[in-house]
Amino acid sequence: MKLAAIDIGSNAVRLLIEEAIKTGKNDHYFKKISLTRVPIRLGEDVFTDGIITDDKAKKLVKAMKAFRFLMEANDVEAFRACATSAMREAINGKDVQKLIKKNAKLNVELISGEEEADLIFGNFDNSNFELDKTKTYLYIDVGGGSTEVTLIKRGERVDSYSFRLGSVRLLKDKVPDFVWDDACKKIKKLVKGESNVTAIGTGGNINRIHKESRHRFGEEIKVSEINKIVSEIEEYTYEDRIRKLKLKPDRADVIVPAGKIYSTFMKAGNSKRMIVPKVGLSDGIISKLYAENS
Known part of the structure; x- marks a missing residue:
């Protein structure tokens, strides 16, 4: 079929x-x-x-x-x-x-x-990534216009949020400080009482950041590594990101703001490492x- x-x-x-x-x-x-x-x-x-x-x-x-x-x-x-x-x-x-x-x-x-988050989450069973039912996960999907965040415990979705905060919106400077503050407060509340939270990151930008880390598929990436890679990419001009890093033109300008969303939300969610299953909508x-x- x-x-x-x-x-x-x-x-x-x-x-x-x-x-x-x-x-x-x-x-x-x-x-x-x-x-x-x-x-x-x-x-x-x-x-x-x-x-x-x-x-x-x-x-x-x-x-x-x-x-x-x-x-x-x-x-x-x-x-x-x-x-x-x-x-x-x-x-x-x-x-x-x-x-x-x-x-x-x-x-x-x-x-x-x-619904976007539901569709992506529902595909985890068909990917090479398998949820550990004993762990707590913070699922983060960063798109161009919105970011979906979900708390997963014992393999089940507990609660989720959709924030009007995405890479293109951030690039256009259309994310007020109160949106960041509100998102971080809600994520902190979401993981309150949880320890050892592992993030799950989906989206084209985190896929590329994971690739830049040289980790093999399935290996976790630390939030410190995400920050380091994003900082290194930020040092390049837009043209050099395309020419030297071989980024697609429409990836070259949004990868930095996207990376900052992932790391900021990981920090708010008390998560120091992330799994990148490379699945999407x-x-x-x-x-x-x-x-x-x-």
């Missing part, structure tokens, strides 16, 4: 196509067929002016048309398209949603931060699609 997920984020839009291959009556694995990423930074205008510009809307429609053709060419049997904080918050977000439906023939859902969408269609 071939499945696809479209993630319309604040920093980029992605199409992930995977094939679900059964290995037994109740067992399966996902084989990646393709991942297409287009850097349409919707949050750039939304977090400043509150709208998706005509130029960005036209580019988004073109990308969605291309995604539909790619899905058809790959014989995709089921797909789901989800848009997160930028499109959700845009004054004209629903208008753009209708524009995509009319011109690209795709239904796009505007999902909440909580697209993976979660496909996992749920398989459960619904198998």
